[in-house]
Amino acid sequence: MREITYSQAINEAIREEMRRDPDIVLLGQDIGVYGGTFGVYRGLCEEFGEDRVRDGPLSEAATAGFGIGLAVAGMRAIVEIEFMDFSPLILDAVANQASKMRYFFGGKVKVPLVLRMPSASKLGLGAQHSQSLESWFMHTPGLLIAMPSTPYDAKGLLKTAVRQDNPVIFIEHVRLYATKGEVPGEEYRLPFGSARIVREGSDVTVVAIAMMVQEAVQAAGELEKEGISVEIIDPRTLAPLDGETIVESVKKTGRMVVTHEAYRTAGVGAEIGQVALEGAFDYLVAPIRRVAGKDQPIPAGPLQDEVFPDRDKLAAAIRDLMEEG
Amino acid sequence: MTDEAQHAAAVSPEQALGWYRQMVHIRKFEEKVVELSGRGLVSGSTHPCIAQEAVSVGCISALNAEDLVLATYRGHGTFLARGGDPKAAMAEILCRETGCCKGKGGSMHLCDPDIGFLGTNAIVAAHIPIASGVALANQLKKTNRVTLCLFGDGASCEGAFYETLNMVALWKVPVVLVCENNGYAISVPVKKSLSVPEIATRAQGFDMPGISIDGNDIAEVYETTRRAVERAREGGGPTLIECRTVRWERHSALSAGFYESREERKRWQVVDPIPRFRTVLTGQMAVQASVLEEIEQEAEEAAEDAAEFAIRSPLTGTAQLEQDIFA
Numbered sequence: 306m307r308e309i310t311y312s313q314a315i316n317e318a319i320r321e322e323m324r325r326d327p328d329i330v331l332l333g334q335d336i337g338v339y340g341g342t343f344g345v346y347r348g349l350c351e352e353f354g355e356d357r358v359r360d361g362p363l364s365e366a367a368t369a370g371f372g373i374g375l376a377v378a379g380m381r382a383i384v385e386i387e388f389m390d391f392s393p394l395i396l397d398a399v400a401n402q403a404s405k406m407r408y409f410f411g412g413k414v415k416v417p418l419v420l421r422m423p424s425a426s427k428l429g430l431g432a433q434h435s436q437s438l439e440s441w442f443m444h445t446p447g448l449l450i451a452m453p454s455t456p457y458d459a460k461g462l463l464k465t466a467v468r469q470d471n472p473v474i475f476i477e478h479v480r481l482y483a484t485k486g487e488v489p490g491e492e493y494r495l496p497f498g499s500a501r502i503v504r505e506g507s508d509v510t511v512v513a514i515a516m517m518v519q520e521a522v523q524a525a526g527e528l529e530k531e532g533i534s535v536e537i538i539d540p541r542t543l544a545p546l547d548g549e550t551i552v553e554s555v556k557k558t559g560r561m562v563v564t565h566e567a568y569r570t571a572g573v574g575a576e577i578g579q580v581a582l583e584g585a586f587d588y589l590v591a592p593i594r595r596v597a598g599k600d601q602p603i604p605a606g607p608l609q610d611e612v613f614p615d616r617d618k619l620a621a622a623i624r625d626l627m628e629e630g
Numbered sequence: 631m632t633d634e635a636q637h638a639a640a641v642s643p644e645q646a647l648g649w650y651r652q653m654v655h656i657r658k659f660e661e662k663v664v665e666l667s668g669r670g671l672v673s674g675s676t677h678p679c680i681a682q683e684a685v686s687v688g689c690i691s692a693l694n695a696e697d698l699v700l701a702t703y704r705g706h707g708t709f710l711a712r713g714g715d716p717k718a719a720m721a722e723i724l725c726r727e728t729g730c731c732k733g734k735g736g737s738m739h740l741c742d743p744d745i746g747f748l749g750t751n752a753i754v755a756a757h758i759p760i761a762s763g764v765a766l767a768n769q770l771k772k773t774n775r776v777t778l779c780l781f782g783d784g785a786s787c788e789g790a791f792y793e794t795l796n797m798v799a800l801w802k803v804p805v806v807l808v809c810e811n812n813g814y815a816i817s818v819p820v821k822k823s824l825s826v827p828e829i830a831t832r833a834q835g836f837d838m839p840g841i842s843i844d845g846n847d848i849a850e851v852y853e854t855t856r857r858a859v860e861r862a863r864e865g866g867g868p869t870l871i872e873c874r875t876v877r878w879e880r881h882s883a884l885s886a887g888f889y890e891s892r893e894e895r896k897r898w899q900v901v902d903p904i905p906r907f908r909t910v911l912t913g914q915m916a917v918q919a920s921v922l923e924e925i926e927q928e929a930e931e932a933a934e935d936a937a938e939f940a941i942r943s944p945l946t947g948t949a950q951l952e953q954d955i956f957a
Contacts, residue, residue, distance in 0.1 A: 330770065356770060362800070367759035367793030374763015377748060378698075380770070382763070397790075401753045402760065410741040410749055411731030412954035447955055470957035 306489060312345050312482040314456035315421075318463040319346070319383065321492075323353055329467065330375055331358045332368050333385030342387045343423065343482050365391055369398035369420065373406070373472075376418040381467065386422035389476065390436045395420070403472035404447030415470040419463075425479040426516060426566045426613050431605035437515070437567035437598070442474045443543045443576065449497055450544040452476040454518035456486035458541055461495030468494070478515045498545035502554070506536035509623055510554040512577050513537055514565035517596075517614060521564060524620040533627055543573055551577065552584030559590040560626055564619050569597035591630040596622045637849035638910045646907075646915060649691065649848050651925050653683040653904050656707040658926075658933040659716055663706065663723055663737075666937060667883040673725040675885070676737040679707035680878035681846075684903035685780070685810050686711040688851025689871070692859050693778060698746045698768070700761040701780040703738035704810075705750030708780055712747045714740065720936035726943035733946030734954070754815075755781060755788035758807065762798045765805035765862075776862045778855070780808045784815030786829045795870070799836040802867035806858045809870065810845060812877035816885070830872035838868050845873025846903040876901050 309317070323329045331349065333341070337360035340347035350358040361368055365386060372382035386392055392399075403416050424437040442450050449471055453459040459477065466473040503518060504525055513521040518539045525535035536554050540546055555561050561581050563574035578593040596619045599612040638646060660678040667676050679686060686707035690699060701708035709719055714730065722729030723737045730742050741749035748764060751757035761779035768775045785791055786809055798805050809829050813820055820827055833840025839858070843850050851873055858869035876898040911917040 362793070362796055364793035364797060366790050367762075367797055370756065370759025370790060370794070371763035371766060371797065374760040374765070375767045376763075377760065378764040378767035380767045397753055397756055398759075402751075402756055406749075407957060408954050409731060409735040409739040410954075411729070411734050412957075413731065413741050413743055414748070415957045417957075449956075 306487040308485045309456055309488050310482065311456045311459050311477070311484050311486070312343065314460035314488050315345050315463055315477065316347060316349070318460045318467070320349060320352070322464060322467045323349070323357065326381065328380040329357070329383065330380055331383050331385070332361060332372055334361060334363055334387060336360055336385055341385060343479060345482065365394035366398060369395035370402070372418050372420070373398060373403050373416060376416045377406070377414050381417045383419045383421060383467065386420060388434050389422040389424040389438050390433050392422055392438055392441070396441070399442065399448065399472070399474070400445045404445050408447065416472050417470045418472045419466050419475050420473070421475045421477065423477040423479045424515065424566070427609055428479060429605055429609065432602040435603040435609065437565065439476055439543060439567060440571055440573045443573050447472070448544055449473040449542065450476065451497065451542045452515050453541060454481065454515050454539050456484070456488050458495060458501065460488055461493055462497070462541065464494045465497060476515070480516055495541070497542040498547050500538050500540045500547035500550040502550065503537040503539050504535065506534040506558065508534045508558055509536070509560040509562060509626060510551070510558045511535055511537045511619070511623070512551055512561065512563045513539060514573065516566055517564045517619070520614070520616040521619060523616040524623065527616070527620055528623055533623060535623065540577070546577070546580065548580040548584060551581055555581045555585040556588045559588050561589070562594045562596055562619065562622055562626065564596040564614055566598050566613055568600050569595055570600045572597050591626050594622050594626055633844065634847045634849065634906060635910050635914050637847055637853060638914070640853070641849055643915055643917065646911060647917065647921070647925070649687050650907055650911060650922065651929070652687045652711055653848070653907065654926055654929040655716070655932055656683045656686065656710050657904060658929040659710060659720070659936065660706060662933040662937050663720070664883050666724065671724055671941065672883065673736050675882040676723060677704040677882045678878050679704050681898035681902055682810055682812060682875045682877070683707050684848040684851055684907070685808065685845045685873045685875055688848040689778060689780070689808050689855040692852050692855035693776065696746065696775050697859070698748055698764055698775060698777040700748050700757045700764065700777065701750045702757070702782060702785070703750055703752040704782070705740060705780070709740040709742070709747055709750065713745045714742050714747060716932055716936040717939040718742070720940040721943050724940040725946055726940050727946045727950065728939070728943040729946070732950055732954070734950060755785035755790040757781070758785065759790055759794045762794050762803050762805050765798070765803045766801065769804055774863060775804070776859050777805045778808060778859070779805060780810060782815065783809060783811040783813065783820055783824070783829060785809070786832065787815070787823055795832060795836045795838070798868040799838040802865065804862040805868045806855060806862055807868060807870045808855065809872045810875055811872050812875045814877050814881070816881045828872065830870055833870040838870060840870040840872070842872040842874060845875035846901050846906065848903060848907055
């Protein structure tokens, strides 16, 4: 099968959907001829024109509001937020408007809106360009949330997201943009709420989010040499969360580690761990562990490596866990 | 001749009576809501638009049937002015299943897309970019529809307002922004919140027209909005209209605390748009007092009917609880 990058996969998904549906409009900053901060939109402005690929001012809050307005008026908006760190600027539009509007209007409106935003890590960009803030959105009912870790998942989930009549938070990762993977040329879409078992194993379940999926794969390879069999699950979407696949895996392995780059405290790992605890308590032979970002502002420079989890920290946590029981 | 009489001179008696009827219907409706709130029948609080009826009726009557309206939590009057069903509104305010939003929105969320009313919003200024997005959609689809967005003086202090002014002016979005400057954001008077008290001047910095008018002069509200709507429809872009008005005595039916002086709280009665317009009607337009009394009686009955309908309707039940979260 052909291989394309994560960035190309997203570009293809949007291009295909925009060719299919003339009501799709892209809003954001640097998305026109510049092609998006990370080049994800390369060529879209040339193909679809400035009306549909609409560069706008640095007004994230109003841009998100415009996106909701377009959606309510029967179009489909895809809003790009350049870094997820800037998403606090659109929180009202997401948390008080898009996610609740259909409900408080008694089903009289639809909000087909996709908010794309990349999280980043280890780029040396410091405290305001390195965060994964997905738990803020997971704490908001009324949203769908995808966080793909491969080009295949990115394209399939984004195509599903764009056809939703609901608001979707689509979280990409800057360090995944250049990664390659197999993506079929023909049309496909992936359902939300269906986790992927990345690797089967019998001793411990690792639920890994976004960038940590490939770190977990590396760690599992190392641990296999030591006789530890790791099962890796990528939830792919956080809302809905496929708790069933996670619980079934934990019932099989009896051990669980959740790993994400986001801050540890009240990170999505806490929720995912609790889902496993409620569903598979009697099967657990050791406490659930979290291998996550340190609860502190992220420094610029090499010191940043100390705050983020990686394959070594994950492997060490798994070894500890195996010794416990 | 008063300014009001001059502005009304160009208006037909039918139109003038229609305005009076709508304003009185809204007033009686709101008085009924306050009464029901006092009886504990209104869920949460409610924000009457008493004394601001001329803004709702004046600007909404300048729209075509296919145009769109978004407004604020002090928005019962806008919903009714747009032709919203008073029974469905009252039922919504009382959280009944017959409400326009199935009783799940409450007083601050009225909506009826069938009449081009895309809802009232309870986060100050958040709906200004949303309304402008609605207008952008109509610009892109070349529908010729104009979107009207009402908000308060408090909203003019929010970032979303300024961001939106820039964007709608930049893109010549067919939206008319109507600021109902009633002098207060809950308890804070504009003299404590605005560096330049005339909100319409905000438009200058964005190279769009900004007009400040007497919001309790219905003919002036209508005529100013009509021109702005025409301009938007012809591709001329947005207009900011500041309607200087006065709020009813409290922020909401449940508001605690005092604001300025007792005189200040009763200020609305001095500039009340309804008796002012009644004088124009009975004076220069020579409408018989009995005609107006009939309208007043009919409005009273309509409010009573709406209340009865709402009270008789069942409270929205558990079957609705988890409905309408996702499409």
